[in-house]
Amino acid sequence: MAPPPKSDPFLADDSHREVDAGAVFVLESKGEWWHAGFHLTTAIVGPTILTLPYAFRGLGWGLGFFCLTVMGIVTFYAYYLMSKVLDYCEREGRRHIRFRELAADVLGSGWMFYFVIVIQTAINTGVGIGAILLAGECLQIMYSSLSPDGPLKLYEFIAMVTVVMIVLSQFPTFHSLRHINLASLFLSLGYSFVVVGACIHAGLSKNAPPRDYSLESSESARVFSAFTSISIIAAIFGNGILPEIQATLAPPATGKMVKGLLMCYTVILVTFYSTAMSGYWVFGNKSNSNILKSLMPDEEPSLAPTWVLGMGVVFVLLQLFAIGLVYSQVAYEIMEKKSADVQQGMFSRRNLIPRIVLRTLYMIFCGFMAAMLPFFGDINGVVGAIGFIPLDFVLPMLLYNMTFKPPKSSPTYWLNLSIMVVFTGAGLMGAFSSTRKLVLDAKKFKLFSSNVVD
Template sequence: MASPPAPRRDADADAGAAFVLESKGEWWHAGFHLTTAIVGPTILTLPYAFRGLGWGLGCLCLTAMGVVTFYSYSLMSQVLEQCEKEGRRHIRFRELAADVLGSGWMFYFVIFIQTAINTGIGIGAILLAGECLQIVYSNLSPNGSLKLYHFIAMVTVVMIVLSQLPTFHSLRHINLGSLFLSLGYTFLVVGACVNAGLSKNAPPRDYSLESSESARIFSAFTSISIIAAIFGNGILPEIQVNLNFCFIF
């Protein structure tokens, strides 16, 4: 495949953007960047989503949303490549939106939406990571003196350090480690569930939905909203721009 055009090097070019646009990644880097971007805290809510929809409808909705999401990724990837062929290589969603939809209010609208979502995700991820560390610490040292806010502060410092890395390519080793941890967690949970299900002391299985109709409706909509966002991520342009070849899903 043809290599993408080199970034502009004129005096008016953004030095930071020019550095980011130096593509160094390979296709397998995109694989674990995308996987770790999707596999997040939202995955932990899937059992609740299936609890509200049931096995049949839950699997159907999850499959349908996966097809829709990855088809959307494919379309966006093609748009990014087309813009690149025309000499406009984008590294952020807001730049892509301004190019496709116009550089007026849409640019600031996307910035507002992204800021709101990223703020919520950032706060939630820090709190969740702090709570997880506290659980591990409590099991290892039941009488320890560290409190939850200590672990939240630790996670915040780590996040600040990671945010200083210049490109997504700089995170490739960290994301690879995250991928292995995610796979390990998945296998452990599946194995534990199978073992619990086959155990003689297994709790009784109950796959029934809520008893009242209103509760079933609320649970169904909550479950659909969870599944709708389960495969989403906001870093597709950043992933694609770090590849040293044109990439189409």
């Protein structure tokens, strides 16, 4: 049996919080800044960027690039502010390793603790479902290209992905994913370059699809589509787990997260704009929620060499496993906080059996929901509106203002307040429009459908 883990003095002020297994095991603090960069890049730069052309079809060229740029600047600023708040709390002897505890401590409100838990749960579960769904779709794409009339359905591929995720979910700590997330970073660059090259090839070929960049004919439909697209972009930039990522850094963590952010946003700059521009340029308002499907239409020949697209699909599939693991960590931390005994070893029978059972059940639940409700584009919009916008566009500014108390006459105070007001409104409208689209799309499919609804 492994010896009991030593208490980490940087986890928290012992007079305020009891050290628990979720903190000591799942969120163990051993990482360097580049490990945080790997985790953060995996959390943000994922196959959801393949929905950017789809998001642009609800905004058009000008507004699309404007929203993409504003979201990028605001999220970098928000994550920077949150890292400053976390650094400040650490210097004060209160190192926070959970978003919910940070919010409750700074804002002094017990209900905020549960608010963040609910929002994080929605994000983590939504992303987990979306990752499994998209991975199943990747397998279906490869299978269909090899056996167009094959009998296997989407839900069967989702079941295969779920089995793999159950095995991978047994990595015990967030820090233990660092090598997987390094590979994930390179995979994101790989499929981005593949998609951009394929789109350029398709756009210049004699079989290039007709381009139409017009928006919805109805003004109300244009408004709803625009807010749905904004929610999707928010979901793409969001992560909602920055404190948990910073928790993996070896103490003292001060200043390290900013370096990780710079690494992540360098990758964002390379991948987001190129994918959005090339995909929307070729397909316009016919862009699919997965641009790879636009490049590989069901009834027509592929618009780029099949082997190139196949390589892109494989890269996406592999990275989705990493994304599913990253966004499961908060759920696992909550589980182990309640189920594990910190006085026993991480791999003791007392802790190992509950870990295997609970993580397996969690993955089965995500896989079941992915098979039952194949709404990838719509899930992105809803998760972005109700999850990422509050946690990544509103709370960081509020936490900064409450912690550092900038003068009300200062530009920082008013900038933060303006961002909170604007994105609260955008989140409310986005939640309504995304839910509306989800309800409308519910008419297009049956439970356990073999097609992902746009």
